[in-house]
Amino acid sequence: MTDVATTNGKATSRKDWASDQEVRWCPGCGDFTILAAMQTMLADIGARRESTVFVSGIGCSSRFPYYMNTYGIHSIHGRAPALASGLAIARPDLDIWVITGDGDALSIGGNHFIHAMRRNINMNIVLFNNQIYGLTKGQYSPTSEVGSVTKSTPYGSIDTPFNPVSLALGAEATYVARTHDMDRNHMMEVLKRAHEHKGTSFVEIYQNCNVYNDGVFSDITGKDRRADYLIPLVHGQAIRYGQNGEYGVARGDDGHLHLVRVEEVGEDALLIHDESLENPSQAFELSRLARGPHEPTPIGIFRSVERPEYGYEVARQVAEVEGKKGIGDIAALLQSSGTWTVN
Amino acid sequence: MKELDQVVIRFAGDSGDGMQLAGNRFTVVTSLIPNDLATLPDFPAEIRAPAGTVAGVSSFQIHFSDHDILTPGDKPDVLVAMNPAALKVHLSSLAPGGVILANVDAFDERSLSKAGYSSNPLEGDELSSYRVYKIPMTKLTLEACKDAGVKPRDAERSKNFFALGLVSWMYTRPVEPTIDWIQKRFASNELVREANLRSFKAGYNFGETAELFESQYEVAPATFRSGTYTSVTGNTALAWGLIAASRLAKMPLFLGSYPITPASDILHELAKLKEFGVKTFQAEDEIAGAGSALGAAFGGSLAVTTTSGPGIDLKAETIGLAAHLELPMVIVDIQRVGPSTGIPTKTEQSDLSAVVYGRHGESPVPVVAAMSPSHAFEAAIEACRIAVKYRTPVYLLSDGYIANSSEPWTLPDVSRIEPIDPNFLEEPNHVDDEGKPSYWPYIRDPETFARQWALPGTPGMEHRVGGLEHQDGSGSVSYDPLNHEKMVQLRQAKVEAIAKAIPPVGLNDPDGPGGADVLLVSWGSTYSAVMAGVKRVRARGMKAAMAHLMYLNPFPANLGEVLGHYRKILVPEINSGQLCTMLRAAYLVDAQSISKVQGLPFKTAEIEAAIMDVIDND
Ligand SMILES: Cc1ncc(C[n+]2csc(CCOP(=O)(O)OP(=O)(O)O)c2C)c(N)n1
Ligand code: SF4
Ligand SMILES: [Mg+2]
Numbered sequence: 001m002t003d004v005a006t007t008n009g010k011a012t013s014r015k016d017w018a019s020d021q022e023v024r025w026c027p028g029c030g031d032f033t034i035l036a037a038m039q040t041m042l043a044d045i046g047a048r049r050e051s052t053v054f055v056s057g058i059g060c061s062s063r064f065p066y067y068m069n070t071y072g073i074h075s076i077h078g079r080a081p082a083l084a085s086g087l088a089i090a091r092p093d094l095d096i097w098v099i100t101g102d103g104d105a106l107s108i109g110g111n112h113f114i115h116a117m118r119r120n121i122n123m124n125i126v127l128f129n130n131q132i133y134g135l136t137k138g139q140y141s142p143t144s145e146v147g148s149v150t151k152s153t154p155y156g157s158i159d160t161p162f163n164p165v166s167l168a169l170g171a172e173a174t175y176v177a178r179t180h181d182m183d184r185n186h187m188m189e190v191l192k193r194a195h196e197h198k199g200t201s202f203v204e205i206y207q208n209c210n211v212y213n214d215g216v217f218s219d220i221t222g223k224d225r226r227a228d229y230l231i232p233l234v235h236g237q238a239i240r241y242g243q244n245g246e247y248g249v250a251r252g253d254d255g256h257l258h259l260v261r262v263e264e265v266g267e268d269a270l271l272i273h274d275e276s277l278e279n280p281s282q283a284f285e286l287s288r289l290a291r292g293p294h295e296p297t298p299i300g301i302f303r304s305v306e307r308p309e310y311g312y313e314v315a316r317q318v319a320e321v322e323g324k325k326g327i328g329d330i331a332a333l334l335q336s337s338g339t340w341t342v343n
Numbered sequence: 344m345k346e347l348d349q350v351v352i353r354f355a356g357d358s359g360d361g362m363q364l365a366g367n368r369f370t371v372v373t374s375l376i377p378n379d380l381a382t383l384p385d386f387p388a389e390i391r392a393p394a395g396t397v398a399g400v401s402s403f404q405i406h407f408s409d410h411d412i413l414t415p416g417d418k419p420d421v422l423v424a425m426n427p428a429a430l431k432v433h434l435s436s437l438a439p440g441g442v443i444l445a446n447v448d449a450f451d452e453r454s455l456s457k458a459g460y461s462s463n464p465l466e467g468d469e470l471s472s473y474r475v476y477k478i479p480m481t482k483l484t485l486e487a488c489k490d491a492g493v494k495p496r497d498a499e500r501s502k503n504f505f506a507l508g509l510v511s512w513m514y515t516r517p518v519e520p521t522i523d524w525i526q527k528r529f530a531s532n533e534l535v536r537e538a539n540l541r542s543f544k545a546g547y548n549f550g551e552t553a554e555l556f557e558s559q560y561e562v563a564p565a566t567f568r569s570g571t572y573t574s575v576t577g578n579t580a581l582a583w584g585l586i587a588a589s590r591l592a593k594m595p596l597f598l599g600s601y602p603i604t605p606a607s608d609i610l611h612e613l614a615k616l617k618e619f620g621v622k623t624f625q626a627e628d629e630i631a632g633a634g635s636a637l638g639a640a641f642g643g644s645l646a647v648t649t650t651s652g653p654g655i656d657l658k659a660e661t662i663g664l665a666a667h668l669e670l671p672m673v674i675v676d677i678q679r680v681g682p683s684t685g686i687p688t689k690t691e692q693s694d695l696s697a698v699v700y701g702r703h704g705e706s707p708v709p710v711v712a713a714m715s716p717s718h719a720f721e722a723a724i725e726a727c728r729i730a731v732k733y734r735t736p737v738y739l740l741s742d743g744y745i746a747n748s749s750e751p752w753t754l755p756d757v758s759r760i761e762p763i764d765p766n767f768l769e770e771p772n773h774v775d776d777e778g779k780p781s782y783w784p785y786i787r788d789p790e791t792f793a794r795q796w797a798l799p800g801t802p803g804m805e806h807r808v809g810g811l812e813h814q815d816g817s818g819s820v821s822y823d824p825l826n827h828e829k830m831v832q833l834r835q836a837k838v839e840a841i842a843k844a845i846p847p848v849g850l851n852d853p854d855g856p857g858g859a860d861v862l863l864v865s866w867g868s869t870y871s872a873v874m875a876g877v878k879r880v881r882a883r884g885m886k887a888a889m890a891h892l893m894y895l896n897p898f899p900a901n902l903g904e905v906l907g908h909y910r911k912i913l914v915p916e917i918n919s920g921q922l923c924t925m926l927r928a929a930y931l932v933d934a935q936s937i938s939k940v941q942g943l944p945f946k947t948a949e950i951e952a953a954i955m956d957v958i959d960n961d
Contacts, residue, residue, distance in 0.1 A: 019807065020775075021819065050802040055638070058810070066807050066820065071799040073641060074809025075634070076664050082626065082634025086646070087799075089622055090597050090639035094799055112634070115627040314622055321617035328619035330587055330757045335573060338520075339754065340377050342567040 014039045017049065019069040025060060030181035030207035031128060035067055037187040038097075038126075045192055052095045055084045057109055059101035059135045061128035061207070078109025081116040081125065085310075088122040092311040095195070096123040103133045106142040106162050114171035120199035121310040126191070127164055127202070130209035131216050138212035145292045150212070165287040165302055168202040169280045175201035176283065177301040181208055182221035186299070193301060199309045206293065217293045229293075233286065233300030238270035241296060249289065249298075257285045259296055275304045344515070345558050349408035351416030352510060354503075355433045356425025356446075357394055358387055358401040361503035365423075366403025367749075368507055368524065372516040374574040374751055378407040379565040381871065383415035383944070384747045388604075388687045395457040400432045409563040413871040415748065417946040421513075423506050425449060425480070427458035434470075442474045444509065446502065448481035476555055480505050480546075487545035491537045501535075501542035508546025515561050518547060570753040577716035577745035578605070580752065581675065582612035584723025586619050589645045591724065592731055592763035596621045597644035599635035601628050604687045605743040606651045606677040629654035633661035633674065640670045641808075643767065643798040645727060649675040651743075653684065655697055662736050663702040666834065668808045669785070669794050671730035671737075673723075674698075678742040680942045689942025690743035692867050693918040698738040699896050699925070705831045707838040709733070710895040712740040714870040717752035719745060722893065728763050732844075733837055734793045740895070742917070744944045745868045768795045771803055773817075782806055784818040791844075792837035838897055845894050847901040850908075851877070852888030857908035859888035861957050864906075864914045864934070866892040866922050869945060873915055876950025880958075887954050895922070903930045911957050913937050915945055 017039040025031045042052065052070040056062035058077035065072030071094075075083050080098045088096050098116075105113045105127050116123060132150065133139040139152040143164065148157040168176045175197040179190040187205065194201035206217040215222075219229045231241045231249065239249040240262065248270040250260045257271065277283065283302040290297040322328075352369070354362045363384055373380050383404040392399030406416035418438040424430040426449040437443070450463050464470055465477055484505045488498035504525070511518060521543060529536035550556060575583075589596035598621065600610045614623040622644075626632040632648045640646035648658065655676050665672050678694045680686035698710050709729050713722035719741055726739040771780035772795055782804040786795050797804035806818060814821040815830060851874075852859050865873035870891050880887045890905055892898065906912060906926065912934040914923035920936030927934050937953045939945055 049805050051800050053641075053799050054807075066809065068807075070805050071641075072807035072809075073638075073668075074807065074811065075637075076660055076810060079630060079634045079661065082631035083638035083641070085626070085631065086597060086599055086624065086635030086638030086640075086644075087642045088638075089624055089635070090595065090644040090646075091642035091799065094642070111627050112631055115631070314624075318617045318620060318622065322620070325618040328586070328616060330583075330590060330619075331754075333583060333586065333616070333619075334754045334757075335571070337573055337575070337579075338371065338375075339571050339573045340375050341571045342377065342569050 012043045012046075012049070014043050017042050017069050019067055021066045023067050024063065026211050028210040029060070030130065030209070031061060031064070033181045033184055034126075034128065034187065034205055034207065035064065037184045038191060039068070041188040041191050044188070045195065047095060047195070051093060052097070053087065054097045054099055055080045055087065056099040057101070057104035059104045059133070060209075061099055061101040061134070062104060064099040078104050078107070079112060080104070081109065081112040081123065084123045085112075085116055085119070085121050089311045089314050092122060092315055098123050098125040100125060100127050101134070102127065102129045102131060102141045102143040102164070106164065106167070114167070117168055117171040117173035117200045117202060119310040120172075120174055120307050122199060124191070124194040124201040124203065126194075127204050128207040129164060129204050130207045130213055132209050132213035134209045134212055163287055164204045166284060169284045169287060169303060173202045173303070174199045174305050174307050175301070176303045177202070178204045178206070178299050180206035180217060180221045180299060182223070190301060193304065197304060199307060220293050220297050220299070229296050231289070231296050231298040233273050233275070233298050233302065235273055235275045235301065237273060238267065239273050239298070240270060247296070249286070257289060259289065275301045277303070278305055345560050347560050347562050348410060349406065349412065350421065350514065350560070350562055351404065351406045351419045352421040352423070353402055353404040353419035353433060354423045354506065355400060355402040355429035356423070356503070357428065358392055358399045359394055360401070360425045361500070362401050362403050362425065365503040365507040366405060368521055369510060369516065370405055370574060370749055371524070372511065372520050373405065373407045374572070375517060375520060376562070376564050377567060377572065377751065378409065378562050379412050379567070379751060380405060380407040380574075381412055381415040381750050382406075382748045383744065386688050395426060395428055395454050397428045397432055397458060400428050402429070402433060407562055409565050411565065413875040414944070414947055417948050421510070423510065425502070425506065427455045427460055427464070430464060431458045431460065437473060439472060440474065442476070443470065444476050444478060444506070446480035446506070447477040448479050478509070478549070483545055483549060484542045487541040488538045491534065491541060493534050493538045497534065498538050501538040504539045504543040505546035505549075508543040509550050512547045512550030513556065513559060515559050567751070568753065572751045572753055574749050575717055575720075575752050576747055576749045577713060577719040577741055578608040578677070578747070579612055580717050581713065581719035581723050581739075581741060582609045582616070584720035585613065585645075585647055585673075585727065586616060586621065587720070587757050587760065588724045588727035588763060589619065589621070590757065591760060592645055592727065592765055594643060594645035594731070594765055596647065597636060597639035598623045598647045598649065599626050599632040599639065600624070600649045601626050601632045601654060603651045603654050605679055605746045606649045606654075606675065608746070609649045609675065609677075629657035630661060633658035636672050637661055637665050637670060640665070640672045641799070643765070645731070646672040647675060648672065649677070651677045651679045652681040652694055655694055655701070659702050662708060663704060663706045664810050665736035666702070666706045666708055667810055669734040669834075671734055673726045673730050673737050673739055675739045675741065677746045678740060686942050688743065690868070690944060691917050691940065691942065692742055692869070693921065693940070694740065695895060695918065695921040698740065705835065707835050707896070708736050708738055709838055709841055709897065710738040710740060712867040712893060712895055713745055714867060714891060714893060716745055716748050716750050720752075720755070724760065725893075729841055731763050731765050732793060733791055733841060734796055735837065740867055742868050765796070768797045768804070769801055783816050784808060785813065785815050787833075791840055792833060842897040842900045845899055848890050848892060848899040848905055850888060850890050850905050853881070854886060856905070859886040859909070860961065861911040861913060861954060862888045862890060862906070862909035863950070863954065864890050864892065864912060864922070864926065866895060866916070869915050869917065872945035872947055872950050875947040876954060879947060879951045880954045885954070885958050892922070898929065906930050906932045906934070911935070913953060913957060915939070915950055915953065917944065
């Protein structure tokens with residue numbers, strides 16, 4: 001079988017997934033690479049445009065659906081997972097992507113975000129984390145680090161930030177991954193796996209806002225320092241990083257995970273990454289290794305486990321009741337609490 | 344046996360005494376006579392208000408008759424008082440000479456003081472203008488259950504069935520339906536079943552043998568038009584109406600909702616009815632209730648969200664988006680006392696302004712209101728019809744009174760109701776610059792201004808909708824000033840176009856338009872009291888006309904003309920005059936508000952007095 005992507009029976013390329021709208025992000029914005037990765041990935045895997053829906057909230061990131069030649073809704077600030085939940089339950093046949101930002105998902109939309117993941121509704125949530133409010137021109141966000149100087153925190157932010165991966169794991173997410181906007185192939189792989197996953201997939205993308213928060217992730221994403229700061233998570237492999245793989249992650253005698261020098265602990269002591277662990281504790285520990293993007297930070301799929309998908313379960317209950325009671329009869333329903341007849 | 348033409352009974356007791364259940368069972372047997380009837384349940388907001396206190400009193404009023412009635416009655420003829428607190432709360436509303444059936448066992452010192460009595464009212468002459476029957480209901484219930492193997496504490500809980508039995512005897516209600524019901528309802532719990540059966544029979548037999556009562560009463564069957572009847576509450580009828588609409592439109596029903604009194608029963612009812620293909624989603628909050636419904640609407644479901652006052656505030660932004668996207672959804676508001684948490688279990692009509700005006704920007708949304716429990720069925724279908732036909736969110740208003748009251752209802756033949764046509768577009772409606780067929784989401788019907796609607800999953804119709812202002816036709820984002828003005832006008836014109844399709848408002852004036860001295864305008868649940876009040880005034884030889892509004896936005900096309908016939912216009916509302924203000928603004932008429940905001944529906948006498956007042960002062 002040849003691996004040709006099709007939509008409406010026609011082969012698709014990245015171009016087929018681009019809408020006719022002019023893309024209006026600032027030149028150099030990380031959102032462009034994400035858009036390209038998404039369009040290429042969907043073409044590559046042969047997804048169908050007519051059954052793909054992008055739902056977004058409000059923010060620079062949330063303009064995304066306008067640029068995809070699929071179905072799409074640019075909704076309300078924070079509410080995309082709520083709309084997507086209804087759509088996914090009503091239409092289990094659709095492929096639904098939620099595009100959101102750090103403010104959109106974690107501040108105003110925090111409630112919908114956690115509940116979608118707990119329910120495991122069929123949607124892929126892609127969070128463009130730039131640690132800033134881009135669209136409103138540069139206020140700090142729930143992921144901004146303590147001390148961030150922004151328009152609304154001229155003396156530095158005093159809020160403890162959220163770690164989106166930790167939050168997702170705590171919210172019972174079944175697929176949790178992190179990638180970044182400087183590695184298109186990695187992004188595509190993580191998005192593709194998100195697409196394959198049944199239920200809610202959560203992907204955090206470190207995205208550079210070159211206008212209001214330039215370079216916050218450059219330790220991790222920049223080619224020069226990446227080797228020392230980016231800890232790749234690869235299922236089944238020892239967790240290891242550094243120019244020559246000289247560092248790694250190992251469990252210490254205290255029971256906690258630590259960054260180690262391989263030569264000190266020996267290769268066998270390194271933690272083997274297992275994204276399929278039912279218990280999310282180890283994934284959570286991994287998510288806590290770095291306190292911010294200026295320390296070695298794990299990138300990759302933290303967790304990927306199976307749990308019944310919500311929309312499927314809703315449909316199953318409906319089918320079961322229909323099977324047991326027969327398809328509902330309105331006339332019988334209206335008489336169901338007893339009747340009397342007057343001649 | 345004495346014949347009566349109508350009776351009003353109020354069952355009152357502590358909220359743990361099962362008064363709602365007793366009232367509901369009495370309603371069912373009364374509907375079987377058949378008498379015409381109307382009910383008014385009234386319960387405290389707290390699930391477990393302190394037992395025996397005035398705050399914990401729960402009541403259920405039923406008005407039944409041998410003729411056509413409209414309201415649950417102003418003043419009860421009979422008060423069943425299961426404890427001192429119930430007597431304390433309800434005594435003042437009892438009709439002069441009325442009957443009190445008091446559970447004398449509950450009038451001990453402790454209960455009396457909890458209710459705030461310093462002496463036992465059953466013993467002094469405070470009640471001398473009433474006919475008081477002191478009945479040891481608790482003792483007789485315990486006795487009846489003595490050998491049934493039930494613990495006394497559990498047996499005592501059956502005393503509501505004793506009261507039901509006694510009242511059933513007094514008003515010659517059939518016993519078999521209640522016995523059957525107890526047997527079925529408690530089939531799996533032998534002890535409870537036995538206790539309830541014995542208590543019910545004991546109550547009935549007590550009436551027969553105690554020689555306490557001079558006579559039994561009979562209320563002859565009312566003449567109903569021929570047909571099959573059932574008794575429904577407003578919330579049930581509304582839920583069934585949504586199911587019927589889903590069938591009529593051949594669109595699967597989706598309900599996104601967050602629990603809130605008094606709307607939750609609609610969620611409960613629809614969650615049960617999965618055999619109708621209904622998908623219910625208990626969302627994390629009201630915003631998600633509305634959001635999920637809007638998402639489901641995008642996917643082609645008949646989308647509904649249900650709530651009450653506080654939830655309306657939370658949903659506003661989503662409803663604005665729905666109006667902007669031009670997608671159909673129905674927002675059900677079972678109004679309750681506000682502002683804020685207010686009094687959750689009590690009724691009000693105070694959300695009208697909020698639903699008509701309560702969104703930012705120019706965001707017109709049609710509003711339809713149910714006028715009685717059974718009418719909620721029809722109103723639900725109508726709301727869905729407008730939503731789907733015009734691609735718009737529609738507000739459906741009901742209230743706490745309609746939601747929980749019940750009335751007899753001639754079953755409609757759903758197969759004869761006009762279908763709803765979603766008219767989905769499956770083929771491109773546009774050709775792009777390169778000559779390729781494409782779909783433009785905002786191409787409209789020239790008459791209704793409804794847009795052409797395509798569903799995801801349809802190849803070749805991929806499109807984006809969003810909250811940014813868009814070009815009419817293509818739907819592309821547009822910040823062009825003139826386009827925005829055009830879009831604002833179009834969205835308004837679309838809602839106004841509905842006025843052309845809805846029926847004109849009916850004028851009830853026996854002397855023809857302008858014949859009466861005063862016109863009463865009702866909306867929602869004020870219908871029943873206003874109609875009853877108008878009838879009473881007419882019976883006194885005065886001339887009053889009436890018009891009832893089911894459509895609050897847009898108003899029926901002829902409303903201005905109808906109002907124009909009258910110099911005096913009264914608008915009774917369970918709010919501070921919201922419709923009245925709207926009528927004055929829209930038609931420059933001197934409408935006067937009759938306002939009541941006590942968490943209770945109007946009494947007929949209050950409407951009657953208000954009408955007499957304007958006629959007398961002429
Ligand atoms: C109800 C509401 N409140 C506030 C806003 C203003 N607003 C729009 S986007 C945004 C923050 C966006 O930040 P983020 O989600 O991080 O997205 P980014 O622009 O960085 O991609 C805010 C506060 C709004 N549109 N709606
Ligand atoms: S403000 Fe920042 S996030 Fe927004 S488009 Fe510009 S660079 Fe991108
Ligand atoms: Mg941001």
